[in-house]
Amino acid sequence: MERLRLCFLSILGEPGTYDASVYDDIGGDDEGVWFSEVIDHITGVEYRGFTVSHGAPIPSPGDGDIFVLGGSYNSVHDDYAWQRDIYRWLDSLRAANKPLLAICGGHQMICHHLGMEIKEIPSGVAAGTLPIILTEEGKASQLFTGMEENPLFHFANFEHVTAAPPGSTVLAMHERVPVAALDYGDHWFSTQFHPEATVATLSRAWQGIRPELGKTYAPSDAGVRLIENFIQIAGRRTPGTGDRNEDC
8 A cells, every 4th residue: 555645735834924943842833743743653655744834835635645734823814925836726626636634724724715704713712631422423423533522632723714615524622612623524624722832842842932831731532532543544445555445
């Protein structure tokens, strides 16, 4: 069986809009590197990372079999050139029928592109390792296979998606973030939480901003399991890697 080509698009932030030095002791501010370390144990995957917010070219749909769009310090309202490029890329990826997992900022970019409002969380920042509530659709989704009833995920959000885009399905909620995970159909998923993050990466994200929030994270294996599930779902969907799974 051929290896799945996984492309990770890092959109961590426009240079100068956040303090990149907080990541110096863990090898720098490349979220793609962090993601590659999280999936290092998964066999059958050929990984490539693209630091799009730092000027790297966006891969074409033909460059990969499955794609992951990362999180961001920047708001969808910032309207950087690379954000506009991402919106055009999303259209081309959808047209090419390629599986996608979008995380946090990527989740908000998809929803914003589909016409939904992105606003500040009314009760203030949502941060920490928090339980989510799976909807009935979420309980049935293979994205959450093998997880407990209220799995713990890492949140780090000032803003959130106020409502699910038409045609999408809410898979998970949190009391302060009602649209925590979405299924758009045809193997596109997004999460407001960070399945790729670790205590080490997120605790540093708050240094210099709200350092007390860096202490609100605890280890959880739910994020790794979600990524494993997505890769399995996407692999079944991708021609040449086995039978298609039409139930995902």
